[in-house]
Amino acid sequence: MENQHLRWKDYHHQLYQIYHGLIALTLVPFALLFLEWDSGNFQLEVSFSDVFFILVAQLIWVVGFACWYVGKGEKVQYEIKEGMTLEEKLKEFKKKNVYKYLLLAFAGCIAAFAMWLQPTYIFVIAYFVVLVQYSFLRPSEDKIVRDMRLTKEDRRRLHQEE
Template sequence: MENETINWKDFHHQIYQIYHGIIALTLVPFALLFLEWDTSSIDERMDNLLFILSILLVCLVAYASWYVWRGAKVQYRLGEKMELIDKLREFKRVNTKKYLILGVAGITMAGAMWLAPSFILVIAYFSILVQYSFLRPSEDKFVRDMRLTKADRQKLHEK
C-alpha cells in the first residue's frame, strides 16, 4: 500500500463533499418545513399521541447524538503499524458513519416537525447542526484523531 500516493487536498475535498452533502440533505427539508410552519395553528394542547411521539423522537435523536460520540461502531480502529493511507481511509469511514447518523437524526427531526409542530423539535435539530460543527473534517482534527506524528503530517503535503 505504500506505493499509493497521498494527496491531502483530494482526500479533504472528498470528505468535505460528504460532510456538506449530508448537511444539505437534512437542511433542505427542515428549512422548507420551517418556512411553511404556521405558528398560529399550533394548538396549545398538543394531542397526547403526538406529544408522546415527539418525546420518543427527541429521545431517539438524543441517543443518536450520544452514539456519534461514544458508540462502539464509530470509534477509530488504529493499529501500531498502520500506514498513513490506511489512517486516511479509517478517518473517512468512521466520520462518514457519524455524518450519516446525524443525517438520519436531522431528517427524523424534520419529519417530526411535520407531524407535530413544536419548538423543542427545532431546538433538537439545531443541536444536531452544532454537532456537525464539532465534527468538521479539518486537518487538525484528522491529525489529532489519528494521532499523527510530525513526519506523517509532512507526508500529507508532499507531492
C-alpha cells in the same frame, strides 16, 4: 502517479463534500418546513398533554441517542493499530466519519419529520442539537491529525510534493 499533495487535496475535498452534502440533505427539508410555519399554514399551538404529541415527542430520544452514539458509540470509535500506514489511517478516519455523518443525517431527518408531524419548537431545538454535533465533527486537517494521532512526519508527507 499523482503526487501526495494532490491526493491530500482530493481526500480532504471529498470528505468536505460528504460532510456538507449530508448537512444539506437534512437542512433542506427542515428549512422548507420552517418556512411553511412562517407562512402561517401551520398552527403552532400544541397541547403537551395530547397523546399524539407525547408519542411524537419520543422521537427526541432517538435524536438524542444518535447524537450520543456519534460521540461515544462502539462502532464509531477509531481502530488505530500500531504500524498502520498513513493511507490506512486516512481510510479509517473517512470510514468512521462517514458513518457518523450518516447517523447525524438520520437524526436530522427524524427531527424534521417530527416537526412535520407535530409542529412545535421542541423539534427545532432537537434539530439544532444535531447541527451543533455536526460542527464538532468538521473534518479539518487539525482534527484528522489529532484523532488519527499522526506524527509530524505523517503531517509533512500529507503536503509533500514528489
